[in-house]
Amino acid sequence: MNYIKTSVFITLLFLAAVESYGQNKFKKIDKLSQKQVMAQMDSLLNTKSAKDTASVKTLLSSLKEHKEERYVKIARMYYIKIGDKQTADLIYNNLVLKFPKGSTARQVAADNIFKLETGLEKENAYRRWIKDFPLDRFPDERLTNDYVASSTAGTYAKEGNYQKAFEFCGKLQETFWKSSGLSGVISTLYAKEHYSEALVLMEESVRCSKIYIDNPDDKSNEAGFARLGYYSLLPMYADLLLKNNKKNQAMLVLDEYDKNAKKKSDSGTFTYAKILVSLQNEDKAFEVLQTAITSGKASKDIEALFHTLYLKNKGDETAYSNYMKDVSSAQSKFLKEKLASEIIKEKAPAFTLRDVDGNTVSLSDYSGKVVILDFWATWCGPCKKSFPAMQMAINKYASDKTVEFLFIHTWEKTKNDPAVEAKDYITANKYSFKVLMDLKNPKTGDNKVVSAYGAQGIPAKFIVDGNGFIRFKLTGFTGSNEAAVEELSTIVDLVKKNQ
Structure with missing residues (x-):
């Protein structure tokens, strides 16, 4: 009962804020949290009534002029939702100035720090950046700090300034991302x-x-x-231990x-086999x-x-x-039988999402086609490795009009516009991907589409x-690019034959 009363109060307060636009226009809306504002706007938009849509537009006109950035960013997000990309772009262009x-x-x-070439340039820019944007003011955006610190550390490592590289490795904040943040410096070392230094970071x-792993x-x-x-780290870890006489x-x-x-990656398998050879265990390495x-x-x-091992222990080139x-023949047969x-x-959960340009895209738009859904995020290394x-x-499949690829960005961690970051990444790497945005529900914190599909990790395909039926589910990425394409091609062929 208390929850119902609270919900009704929030709705009334929200509507009062809409009605009061023009006079004391921010006083009532400021009493609501970001999540409450977004939840109520979603509720109004979901009714699809002209009156409620007009109410949202009235509030957006107010929010885009708000004195707090968080409300202006909400306005931009909802201008995209209602299809007014021009206003959304104008808001974004003015955010830095305002x-x-x-x-x-x-x-x-x-982003400007990433473009710098030397470690010293990045360090100086990082220190100015931290001074201008102290970490304690952005407690939910620590991952951006880690990206910058990791980039600076990596540049210093390539320059041979390992003391500075270690210093910036020490500035990483997010425990879950630390192995990704340290990987570049480890590879350089x-x-x-420089195996002893690499082992410390590993x-x-x-x-x-x-x-x-210990906290399931x-x-x-x-x-x-x-x-x-975790397990992809172990072959390199073992290699470094051996090189340090352990x-x-x-x-x-x-x-x-x-x-x-x-699932063993190709790089992990190769490192594992190399170590076995170095330990004089060629039979196991061959296996x-x-x-x-x-x-x-x-x-x-x-x-x-x-x-090399085959010629040494099994036979000649002809053999x-x-x-x-x-x-190759057995592989093809095995793969087909396995799949x-x-x-x-x-039944595939239906969805309607916005793409990175604000256009509405629904799964139903591709009825009659085989659709590959690829859930990913800009912070996800394995996702990007699969691209x-x-x-x-x-x-x-460029000329095959019966096959479509949709890349669904989800589980965003940035407080900035995730659509902008996703588009920037895809554009910078020259991928011709159609990217949709599965954004967090501001009320529940849930990314609706990835949850509906039951993905436990990403990348998930x-x-x-x-x-409209799910025929295959794939998680993670291992093996070579060629093997991945062959597997996906076999899957597409099977789906076409069995739909």
């Missing part, structure tokens, strides 16, 4: 044979990710992301990887590589090492060539047939 110390200005300044990466009750998106990345510890790490990693080869998950590095032909056994038929393969797939 709020020079706000979150939009902070993000723009951060490894490439330059141990911190593993420690932070393992926190979430944490169901947050952050925890899911960290868990997905053989026994390295073997324990390899055992954990071998027993518990459900590991052969598994990758026969499963169709082999990168060029895996194939090259397998080739190898015949073997690979047999493997045929995994095909499902579940070259996805672009290859898009190119392959759902292949929907022309009749």
Whole structure:
């Protein structure tokens, strides 16, 4: 009963704020939280009545002139929702000028730091950025700090200034993202044979990710992301342990990887096999590589090492060539049989979302087509790692009008406009993706579409047939780009035949 009374009060207060526009126009709306304002506007828009839509437009005219940035950003978001992209763009262009110390200005300044070339330039810009935008003023936007700190650390590492690189690694705030933030510096240190320094950072990466492995009750998106990345760290971790003369510890790490990693990446498999060869265990290395080869998950590095071991221990070039032909044939047959056994038929939840340009897109728009839904986020490393393969797939089906790809950005973490960030990323990398925005419900904090599809982690792909049924579900990304395209192509063929 109390909840009902509170909800009614909020609605009345909201409507009173709309009615009072023009005189003391901000006093009543300021009594509502951002979530309450957005929830009420959603409620009015959902009625689809002319009167309620007009009420929203009246309030938006007020909000876009508000003295607080958070309300102006809400106005921009809802101008996009009602299809007025021109006004939304004007608001965005004025946000930095109107709020020079706000979150939009902070993000723009951060983006400018990424463009700088030297570590010193980035460091000086970072220190000015922190002074202008103190962390304690943006407690929910710490990930932006981590992006900038990681970029600065990475640049210093490439320049050989490892003391500074470590200093900026120490500025990372988000535990769940730390392994991603440290990965660039670790790779640089490894490439330059600074193995002891690389091990220090790798141990911190593993420690932070393992926190979430050891706490399975944490169901947050952050925890899911960290868990997905944990096992991919272990082969490199073991390699660094060996290079630091810690053989026994390295073997324990390899055992954990071998027993518990459900999906082994091609880079992980290659590193694992290399370590086994260095430990004089070529039989096990051959077995590991052969598994990758026969499963169709082999990168060029895996194939090259397998080739070397085959010629050394199994046969000549002719035998190898015949073997690979047999493997290719068996692979194709195995993949088709495996996928045929995994095909499902579940009604795909209907949805209507805005794309990054504010256009309305519904799943029903693609009735009769095979639709690949790819849930992702700009902060998700594995998502972005899969994109070259996805672009290859898009190119392959460019002339096939019965196949469509939709990339649904979800689980946003930024307080800035996630649509702008998503579009900027796709544009900068020259991907020809159709990107839709599955934004958080301001009242519940839920991303409706990804929740409706039941995704437990990202990247997550759902292949929907022309009749609106989910036929396949895929999570994560492993293997080579070519193998990923082959798997997706086989899936599309199966869906076409079974719809």
